[in-house]
Amino acid sequence: MLRIEGVAKSFGTFRAVDGVSLDIKAGEFFALLGPSGCGKTTLLRMLAGFEAPDEGRILLGGKDIAQALPHERPINMMFQNYALFPHLSVRDNIAFGLKRAGMARAEIATRVAEMIALVKLDGLEKRKPDQLSGGQRQRVALARALARRPQLLLLDEPLAALDKKLRESTQGELMELQRRLGMTFIIVTHDQEEAMTMASRIGVMKSGKLAQVAPPRELYEAPRSRWIAEFVGDINLFDGESKLRDGHRLVIGTRDAGALVVAEPREPVGAGRFAVAIRPEKVKLSRRGPVSEAGRETAINRLDGVIADICYLGGTTTYKVKLDTGGVLQASVANSARIDVDAYSLNQHVVAWFTPDDCVVLQS
Amino acid sequence: MRKASRLTRFNVASLALGLAFLYLPILILVLYSFNASRLVTVWGGWSLRWYRELFNDRAMIEAAWMSLRVAVASATIATLLGTLAAVALSRGERFRGRTLFSGMLYAPLVMPEVITGLSLLLLFVALNAERGFWTVTMAHTTLTMCFVAVVVQSRLGSLDRSLEEAAMDLGCNPVRAFVAVTLPLIAPAIVAGWMLAFTLSLDDLVIASFTTGPGSATLPIRIYSEVRLGVKPEINAICTLVIALIAVVIVIASLASKLSSSQGESAAPL
Numbered sequence: 001m002l003r004i005e006g007v008a009k010s011f012g013t014f015r016a017v018d019g020v021s022l023d024i025k026a027g028e029f030f031a032l033l034g035p036s037g038c039g040k041t042t043l044l045r046m047l048a049g050f051e052a053p054d055e056g057r058i059l060l061g062g063k064d065i066a067q068a069l070p071h072e073r074p075i076n077m078m079f080q081n082y083a084l085f086p087h088l089s090v091r092d093n094i095a096f097g098l099k100r101a102g103m104a105r106a107e108i109a110t111r112v113a114e115m116i117a118l119v120k121l122d123g124l125e126k127r128k129p130d131q132l133s134g135g136q137r138q139r140v141a142l143a144r145a146l147a148r149r150p151q152l153l154l155l156d157e158p159l160a161a162l163d164k165k166l167r168e169s170t171q172g173e174l175m176e177l178q179r180r181l182g183m184t185f186i187i188v189t190h191d192q193e194e195a196m197t198m199a200s201r202i203g204v205m206k207s208g209k210l211a212q213v214a215p216p217r218e219l220y221e222a223p224r225s226r227w228i229a230e231f232v233g234d235i236n237l238f239d240g241e242s243k244l245r246d247g248h249r250l251v252i253g254t255r256d257a258g259a260l261v262v263a264e265p266r267e268p269v270g271a272g273r274f275a276v277a278i279r280p281e282k283v284k285l286s287r288r289g290p291v292s293e294a295g296r297e298t299a300i301n302r303l304d305g306v307i308a309d310i311c312y313l314g315g316t317t318t319y320k321v322k323l324d325t326g327g328v329l330q331a332s333v334a335n336s337a338r339i340d341v342d343a344y345s346l347n348q349h350v351v352a353w354f355t356p357d358d359c360v361v362l363q364s
Numbered sequence: 365m366r367k368a369s370r371l372t373r374f375n376v377a378s379l380a381l382g383l384a385f386l387y388l389p390i391l392i393l394v395l396y397s398f399n400a401s402r403l404v405t406v407w408g409g410w411s412l413r414w415y416r417e418l419f420n421d422r423a424m425i426e427a428a429w430m431s432l433r434v435a436v437a438s439a440t441i442a443t444l445l446g447t448l449a450a451v452a453l454s455r456g457e458r459f460r461g462r463t464l465f466s467g468m469l470y471a472p473l474v475m476p477e478v479i480t481g482l483s484l485l486l487l488f489v490a491l492n493a494e495r496g497f498w499t500v501t502m503a504h505t506t507l508t509m510c511f512v513a514v515v516v517q518s519r520l521g522s523l524d525r526s527l528e529e530a531a532m533d534l535g536c537n538p539v540r541a542f543v544a545v546t547l548p549l550i551a552p553a554i555v556a557g558w559m560l561a562f563t564l565s566l567d568d569l570v571i572a573s574f575t576t577g578p579g580s581a582t583l584p585i586r587i588y589s590e591v592r593l594g595v596k597p598e599i600n601a602i603c604t605l606v607i608a609l610i611a612v613v614i615v616i617a618s619l620a621s622k623l624s625s626s627q628g629e630s631a632a633p634l
Contacts, residue, residue: 048529048533049532049533050529050532069532069537070529070532070533071532071533071534071535071536071537075533076533076534077529077530077533079526079529079530080526081524081526083524083526083527083529083530084530085527085530085531085545086527086549087548087549096531096534096544097533097534097535100534100535100536100540101535144530144534145533148534148535
């Protein structure tokens, strides 16, 4: 539905967006994720029409809209600070775009009522934006952007201004709404958890380029580069020094964690820097290592160490294990019992183990 | 929440002294305008005599009428031009010489009035323009336009640009976005700018005396020339009327701005 082809935008000598190509399907909930200054907002603003790309095309339903003005596009945007018109009531804010579209009065009234019901703002129609709470304002902004039934809705950090609890419930509501309306949403966020929760696909941006486009699970479990692995979630990384093929497995020698056996990656590991990556929750801890035969079979990576740091997070506890080989390994353990007499304590000797399939080999 | 701070004796005293310093002279002037005595400094009982005499003084009434017309005309033109300048400076594309332009716009703020007046006089003489209502109006427009621009620009600067973008996103072209969203939001500043220009023009003596011609004296010029021959109680009367006018304007302005900012509150269900 939306096709971005080689879009680039510079501000002075700074290339904010540097040759981005992307296809977005109808009905998709797509997230643009990246640290601040990576160009995600600039890309979104080019979709909305507030910036014109220097290069490339933006095709919406086959038509190039790259140079069209904002009001000529069937796209609406929800602004980060909501940008509600302070001199207009909730109702007039929502009706604003409909009036510009030349809709009949009666039809506007019906549509506004529909929108107000949709975002559950009943009874607040006459209020001004400054008489609303943050969450209510966010709903007005959403209703206003949805009222024109755009083909594409852009959301610029829509939940950044809300507190954690409200943010989580609003995430759910946004997803519900998107499914129900079958509309295409593109959200910009720097919050990877938010992107993971809501989006069906995530595009990670770094210095103006798309580093990886993948569904959340693939992004997390099979990051394409070291940078993405570190940006999305926590990860243990061990720089590789040598590699040795062993059937359909690789044995990689690392300085900090000794020899690690990993499943052979889909793409062959070439020359240059590479690392073995393991997510903390994939690491198991025990006092004596895996006991069962099956366990011994698969748990080929077995590292001895001492608990160096304990970070209790409620649902999980993150242990930092100082390995005998020199490195530090993070292990995240679920606190599945309320009273755990077996919890590890500082300076305790432990065995950390994980399977070859839990490791990813990352290049660069 | 705001806590009502208690007034100490010192606060009360300094407040009283400050207010007295500001308003006592004006109060005395107002009081003496109702004086029956011909002598300005001797109280001779209450009377409206000087107001009667004022209304029979054709020259004074004409000067007042002239001042009012100049003030309304120049304030209106200055508001229009000043607002446009402010919009161009804060919203337009970055153009070459923008800093120089904004500096030049603000120059009349700090320029001694004598210089402004003299240079304008030279200009009008060079152009061979007949000096009178229009030359004074133009001179006052030059003076007050920069005040309007400053007031409006500061309001524009504090306004979120994404509001205009939101309007465009919702189907407005840039001009419509300005009219539908920006203009209502900067309206209080525009009104304030007009009031400022109006009062500045009304009490200007220096520039007006440089740029006006024979037979078209403004009120300050008229009062000044009368006072040189000695203060007549009639002057007190006209000054009292001017004070009343300005007070009414200020009250209306503050009521209007209060009304516009609290519109929503009164409409909200309690």
